[in-house]
Amino acid sequence: MQIAIPLGLGVFLIWYIYQSFTPQQLEETKKYFADANYGFVLLSVVFSVLSHLSRSYRWNFMLEPLGYKTKLANNFMAISVAYLMNIFIPKSGEVSRGIILDKYESVPFQKGFGTIISERVVDLIFLLFFTAIALLIKFDVLYEYVMASIPPSLLYVLIFGIVLMAISIPLYIKFSKSNINKKLKSFVIGLKEGVFSILKMKKKGAFLFHTFIIWGLYLLSFYTALHALPDTMNVPFGTIIITFVVGSFTFAFTNSGFGTYPAAVAGILTVFGVAKTVGTAFGWIVWISNISSIVFFGVISLVLLPVYNRKRLKL
DSSP states (O other): OTTHHHHHHHHHHHHHHHHHSOHHHHHHHHHHHHHOOHHHHHHHHHHHHHHHHHHHHHHHHHHGGGTOOOOHHHHHHHHHHHHHHHHHSTTHHHHHHHHHHHHHHOOOHHHHHHHHHHHHHHHHHHHHHHHHHHHHHHHHHHHHHHHHHSOHHHHHHHHHHHHHHHHHHHHHHHHOOSHHHHHHHHHHHHHHHHHTHHHHOSOHHHHHHHHHHHHHHHHHHHHHHHTTSTTTTTOOHHHHHHHHHHHHHHHHHTTTTTTHHHHHHHHHHHHTTOOHHHHHHHHHHHHHHHHHHHHHHHHHHHHHHHHHTHHHHHO
């Protein structure tokens, strides 16, 4: 279900968007693809890859308190493979990163995986920070759109469901005596050392600096891509932030945004006055360019990892 539901949603959104287009709109979308400035698209990808490099370097700040100093190349290749895995199975990349570090750098899986989880927590905090900024800047427009699009009764049900889950899940973890919950608690205890490595690290300032660099590069990559199309290059800052946030959520919680990223980006841009054909073309250009980069570096890393570490594997 974890694989099928996001993929099914992506396929449905692709079908739904394009079946709603008139022949003229389809031609317009194709023209935007043909006329895009792919120099800006390439520069956008470069910024994205640099963010992965910064993430690779930052990882050592969490591993050092645990007594491990890994090679930057192995970190980068592990992260590249992780992004590749996430295209097919959401969240499987985090597991693959831990396995690669265990195999090639002798970092025990639970400890390495713990640092990855703590890293994701930090990333989530930054994503929520950008979300808060977006909501503050564009609250009036978004409020009007939500109230006009979603019936109040359905909105109340959604809010009630979210509150109920927020209460039920912690209570289940605390009081349930099921075998599943026992295993979950045992695994969480095993992850503690890695998760709290942030508090133990000596270079907190450097870690925070690279976190800002990573997210700054993400935003710069998105902003640069906007210049690929004349109709998106002058999008207001508030719209850029909220579109960036929505796109980031689709990448984080689905198969690297398959189908959902272009649909979400086009939907948000449409709300703020950008033509649906422009938003759709832009969303696909950004998604395809990033996925192409992920596949390229991921496959290269899978090939190079055993070659780069052949001396270690012989020991």
